[in-house]
Each structure stands twice: as structure tokens, then as C-alpha cells.
Amino acid sequence: MSQYTQQFLNSVLSQGGPAALPxxxxxxWHIRQHLLHLIEAYASLQPKTAVFTHNDGRTVNLLQADGTVPMSYQGVTYNIPVIIWLMESYPQHAPLVFVNPTRDMIIKRPHPFVSPNGIVSIPYIHSWVFPSSNLVELARNLSHFFARDPPLYSQRKPSNPNPNPNPSPSPNSGYGSMNSAVGSNAARPAIPPRVYSPTPTPPPPYGSGRIMxxxxxxxxxxxxxxxxxxxxxxxxxxxxxxxxxVEGLFNAQAVLRKRDEELRKGxxxxxxxxxxxEQQLQMVLTNSDVLEVWLRENEGKLGTADVTAVDVDQAFEPCDALSKQMLDCTASDLAVEDxxxxxxxxxxxxxxxxxQYLRNVRLLAxxxxxxxxxxxKVRAVQMQAQVANMASRAPPQYAFS
Known part of the structure; x- marks a missing residue:
């Protein structure tokens, strides 16, 4: 199997966009495997891409296997030129097979498996079932049915001025010859037009089946x-x-990016x-200033009066009744705790x-x-008062309704 064939199939089947095959x-993947197995079994068939024209005039770019299929007739092996078109619905449906005669060949008429325009119709095509059916078995069936009844005959010019107008099998070619007398020239039946390939590639030489x-x-x-x-x-x-x-560079880049994020976060x-x-330092400095001011104001009092005469309870004066009540409750709570x-x-x-210990503890608790x-309760009331005070000092657009 040629490496170029694999590269060709990989390339055409992986194309996307407008150039993608339909x-x-x-x-x-199944199409690729079918063609690779076909080429491995029949090297004379090669995959190509060509434009196929439907009966309604539509054109589409499709894969085909172009070449020859060997057959044995009267003990001699011959090559039948064929084109196997893989239609859009392949491999769900069978391919379209044409016999591709050269200029010196004509299609036998009538033929049980080949129509006058070259379309091949054998039982294997009609009974095509995916995934059991494949191109290799199709080529074997073509060889078998062609051997039973060769679909092509070669044309030869007559060797005498009075040729026989009736076709008869030719022992030399294995297909016979078809001639008709019109003056001294042999008539060549026109090959039916083929709409399946706008530029057909000439098949290999036809005769003994050997290519030198x-x-x-x-x-x-x-x-x-x-x-x-x-x-x-x-x-x-x-x-x-x-x-x-490149993979190593990508990994290093990922590590550096992660370290950069960690450094930024740190x-x-x-x-x-x-x-x-800095905020805590500012607060400490502010408190220090307040304490220094208080000390300066009260140092003179301590110097003139007896320290023992200072009433501790009067050293700090609450600003309102709620604060005084909160101070009393807190002092009583701590006294009971002690x-x-x-x-x-x-x-x-x-x-x-x-x-006695249990009784006193129960009373104190x-x-x-x-x-x-x-x-x-005092703390809750103070909180409500603080919120109301903040609301009263808020700008008009933030005032509560």
C-alpha cells in the first residue's frame, strides 16, 4: 500500500469548509478504511477525487476508485476498466459502478449486468448492507460476474473487404469483434456519453491484461x-x-504564568x-493624642488634691443615661464574676x-x-439610636422615607 495513498485520503477526508467532501x-473513517483495504487487495484501483454530475445537473466533488478489475476468461486474465463512485450517502448505500471502455472497446448489448451507458448492476450492489458490505467484496463480485459474461468487446478493422456483419466471439481477444461493412472502412460504434466524469482518465491498455x-x-x-x-x-x-x-516551552510558560499569578496575589x-x-497605626496615634490631652488636663488636679480622695466612680462620666446604665450593668456583671x-x-x-457554696453561686448567677x-437590651436601644442618628445626618438622596 502506497504511503501517498494514505496521505491523499487523510488530506481529502480531513478538509473542511467549502472544499470538504459531502x-x-x-x-x-469507514470510507478511508474501505478504500485502503480495496487498494491493498486490488492495486490496479486507485482513489481519486472528481466532479460527479447528477441527472438533474447538480455537480459535486466525490471520491472514486479508478482502474481495472481482473477477470479470468477462457484461462486468460483480462483487466476490465471500471470507475467506482462513492456517492454522498456512502457507505450507508452502495456505490455507483461504471464500466469505463477505452476508445477501441464497446459495451456488449444486451448485457445482463451492464447497461448501454456503462452502469453496472449486480446482485451484490442491490443487496448492499452496511457495515457488512465493503469495496473489496464488491470488486470480487465484479470479477466473478464479468468472467461469466464479459461486458466489453474490442473493435478491429476487417482483414478482408467482406467482413462478417454479425458479431462472434474472437478466440484471440476473448471478447469477439463487432464489424460492419460500409464501403471499405469498419464502423466504430460511438461510446455512449458518460456524465459521471467530465474529464475521464484513460485506463490502462486493454488486451492480455498485463501492463509492461x-x-x-x-x-x-x-x-x-x-x-x-x-x-x-x-x-x-x-x-x-x-x-x-514546543510542548516543553508551553509547560514552562504555564509554570511562569502560575508563578506570576502567585507573586501578584502575594x-x-x-x-x-x-x-x-497604617490604619491601625493612625488609630493608635489618635488614641495616644487623646490620652495625652487627658493626662495633661488631670495632672494638675492630682498634684493639688489627695489621690485617695479621688472618687473612681466619678473619674469617668457617661455621656447619656443609656451609657450610664450600660456602665453600671457591665460593672455589676464583672463584680459578680469576680x-x-x-x-x-x-x-x-x-x-x-x-x-453554702452552691446556694451562693445560684443566687449570684x-x-x-x-x-x-x-x-x-440597652445595647440594642443604643444601636437603634445610632442608626437613627446616622439617618438624620445622611444627605437628602440617601435619607429614609
Whole structure:
């Protein structure tokens, strides 16, 4: 199997856009395999692309297998030129097969399997079922049915002035000859027009079925094939190496991109932390200024009066009644907490009986609960007052209705 054939099929079946072949995407792999198996079994058939003209005038670019199918007739092998068209619905439906006679051949009339315009109709085509049917079996059936009744006859000029007007089998060619006398010239029946290929490629020579090639041309072709194969191998190796290098560069680029993102993220976090620390520093400086001002104002008072005469409860004055109530509840809560801690320590040391300890703790806990509940209610009222104050100071467009 030629490497060029595989490359050709891979290229034409992978094309997209307007140049794409009109086959279903899910069937292109089956089409490729069918053609490769056909060429492997029948090297005389080669895949091509050509324009097919439908009966309604539509033209479409399709794949075809063009070449010859061998057949055995009277002990001699002959090659029948055929064209196997893979229609748009292939391989769901059977291909369209034409006999492609050369200029010195005519189609036998009538023929049970070949119409006058060259269309082949054999039982295998009519019973085509995908995926069991394939091109290799089709070619075998063509060879079998052609051997039973050859579809082509060769035309020859008469060797005497009175040719026989009736066709008869020719023992030399295996197909017979058809001649008619019109003066001294032999008439050549016109080959029916073929609409399936606008530029048909001349098939190989027809006769004994053997194709003789010039040894020099064969050597030249083999040398070119070897050179091209070597170049293709080198190109594949180079491409493989370059793809590995590109893949490595892509991986390095991905690592660098990830590190760049991590650095950017870390830098942003450090900037945010710096801003937060600056805000905290500003707040500490502000509080320090407030404390310094308070100390300066009260240092003179401490210098003239007795320190013990200072009333701690009067050192701080709440700004309103709610704040005073919150201060009282918090102080009472902390005082009860300290008392319970002292009782607990006394109970552990045995200074207080256990039953008395439980009774006092229960009473203190009840009192502490009421202080905390009162503080919670005061805090809620303060929050509502703060919200109302903020709403009253908001601009008109943000004021609540």
C-alpha cells in the first residue's frame, strides 16, 4: 500500500469548509478504511477525487476508485476498466459502478449486468448492507460476474473487404469483434456519453491484461519513492522533535504564568496588610493624642488634691443615661464574676461549706443573668439610636422615607 495513498485520503477526508467532501463526519473513517483495504487487495484501483454530475445537473466533488478489475476468461486474465463512485450517502448505500471502455472497446448489448451507458448492476450492489458490505467484496463480485459474461468487446478493422456483419466471439481477444461493412472502412460504434466524469482518465491498455513498464521508468519511480519516503521520515522526526520542544516551552510558560499569578496575589496581600497596619497605626496615634490631652488636663488636679480622695466612680462620666446604665450593668456583671471566682477558690480550699457554696453561686448567677439581659437590651436601644442618628445626618438622596 502506497504511503501517498494514505496521505491523499487523510488530506481529502480531513478538509473542511467549502472544499470538504459531502460525506457524513461519522462515516469518513469507514470510507478511508474501505478504500485502503480495496487498494491493498486490488492495486490496479486507485482513489481519486472528481466532479460527479447528477441527472438533474447538480455537480459535486466525490471520491472514486479508478482502474481495472481482473477477470479470468477462457484461462486468460483480462483487466476490465471500471470507475467506482462513492456517492454522498456512502457507505450507508452502495456505490455507483461504471464500466469505463477505452476508445477501441464497446459495451456488449444486451448485457445482463451492464447497461448501454456503462452502469453496472449486480446482485451484490442491490443487496448492499452496511457495515457488512465493503469495496473489496464488491470488486470480487465484479470479477466473478464479468468472467461469466464479459461486458466489453474490442473493435478491429476487417482483414478482408467482406467482413462478417454479425458479431462472434474472437478466440484471440476473448471478447469477439463487432464489424460492419460500409464501403471499405469498419464502423466504430460511438461510446455512449458518460456524465459521471467530465474529464475521464484513460485506463490502462486493454488486451492480455498485463501492463509492461519501462525498466528505467520503474527504477526512476522507485528511486523517487525511496527519496520521498526518506524525506518524509526526516520531516516526521524533525516535527516530532520540534513538537516536543514546543510542548516543553508551553509547560514552562504555564509554570511562569502560575508563578506570576502567585507573586501578584502575594504582592496584593502585602499591600492590603500594609494599608490595614497604617490604619491601625493612625488609630493608635489618635488614641495616644487623646490620652495625652487627658493626662495633661488631670495632672494638675492630682498634684493639688489627695489621690485617695479621688472618687473612681466619678473619674469617668457617661455621656447619656443609656451609657450610664450600660456602665453600671457591665460593672455589676464583672463584680459578680469576680465573686463567683472567689467562692470557687474558697470551696476548693474548704473555707466554705459545699452546700453554702452552691446556694451562693445560684443566687449570684441569677443576679448576673439579669445584669447581662439588661445590658443586652440597652445595647440594642443604643444601636437603634445610632442608626437613627446616622439617618438624620445622611444627605437628602440617601435619607429614609
Amino acid at each position: 460525506y457524513a463526519e461519522g462515516m469518513k 513498464e519501462d525498466p528505467a521508468e520503474v527504477f526512476k519511480k522507485n528511486a523517487i519513492d525511496k527519496l520521498v519516503g526518506s524525506l518524509n521520515g526526516d520531516i516526521r522526526e524533525m516535527r516530532k522533535g520540534r513538537e516536543g520542544e 504582592l496584593k496581600e502585602m499591600q492590603d496588610e500594609k494599608e490595614a497596619l 465573686t463567683i471566682y472567689a467562692l470557687d477558690k474558697a470551696a476548693q480550699e474548704g473555707a466554705v461549706p459545699f452546700d 441569677r443576679e448576673q443573668f439579669f445584669h447581662r439581659a439588661t445590658a443586652s
